[in-house]
Amino acid sequence: MEKLSLEVGAYEVNCSIICAEGRAWIVDPGADADRIADLVSAKGLLPSGIMLTHGHFDHIGGVPALQARFPGLPVYVHPGDVPMLAHPMNQNPPDYPPIDMPSDIRDVHTLAGSDIPFKVEVIETPGHTPGGVCYHLPDAQLLLSGDTLFAGSVGRTDLPGGDMPTLMKSLSKLLALSDATTVVPGHGPTTTIGTERRSNPFLA
Numbered sequence: 611m612e613k614l615s616l617e618v619g620a621y622e623v624n625c626s627i628i629c630a631e632g633r634a635w636i637v638d639p640g641a642d643a644d645r646i647a648d649l650v651s652a653k654g655l656l657p658s659g660i661m662l663t664h665g666h667f668d669h670i671g672g673v674p675a676l677q678a679r680f681p682g683l684p685v686y687v688h689p690g691d692v693p694m695l696a697h698p699m700n701q702n703p704p705d706y707p708p709i710d711m712p713s714d715i716r717d718v719h720t721l722a723g724s725d726i727p728f729k730v731e732v733i734e735t736p737g738h739t740p741g742g743v744c745y746h747l748p749d750a751q752l753l754l755s756g757d758t759l760f761a762g763s764v765g766r767t768d769l770p771g772g773d774m775p776t777l778m779k780s781l782s783k784l785l786a787l788s789d790a791t792t793v794v795p796g797h798g799p800t801t802t803i804g805t806e807r808r809s810n811p812f813l814a
């Protein structure tokens with residue numbers, strides 16, 4: 611398994627591409643779909659799925675263009691965030707116009723049971739959004755934390771569907787992971803669970 615990373619869009623979302631057995635799973639293609647697709651194609655990978663940490667516009671903006679370029683590409687997302695995907699409020703033009711409802715939306719809980727060739731644990735982490743999840747890849751000691759946990763900070767809870775007590779419960783789930791776990795947040799620098807446990811003021 612290999613992970614490729616790109617920073618995409620005006621909100622500088624960390625888009626990860628998980629590569630295994632010649633296939634690619636694209637996490638949070640928030641924008642710059644052509645750049646993501648070109649990288650996948652240049653590596654000779656078969657794109658096999660889009661994995662969303664949550665439904666905010668800055669994390670989903672590239673979905674329609676990726677599905678146009680790779681027909682049949684399914685989108686894995688928690689059902690709790692499906693209503694916001696094509697919601698007229700979920701936008702920030704001109705960079706992020708509202709999108710049509712993506713095709714082939716699949717419940718993220720079916721991801722582990724799909725033919726995915728690496729171990730992935732979907733950790734439900736509501737609080738930033740109702741259907742937020744983190745992806746834990748235990749064999750890589752990697753956590754893709756979306757906008758739940760950042761280096762030195764946590765996700766905002768003042769947007770529609772956000773809730774601070776719920777987020778705090780979600781963060782306590784993440785702290786059950788080992789200190790050595792690398793954390794790639796939805797925005798900003800990579801960190802580790804151990805570093806955040808010791809120094810993140812929101813986790814004290």
Ligand SMILES: [Zn+2]
Pocket residue numbers: 664666738757
């Ligand atoms: Zn967000």
Ligand SMILES: [Zn+2]
Pocket residue numbers: 621623666668669757796797
């Ligand atoms: Zn975000």
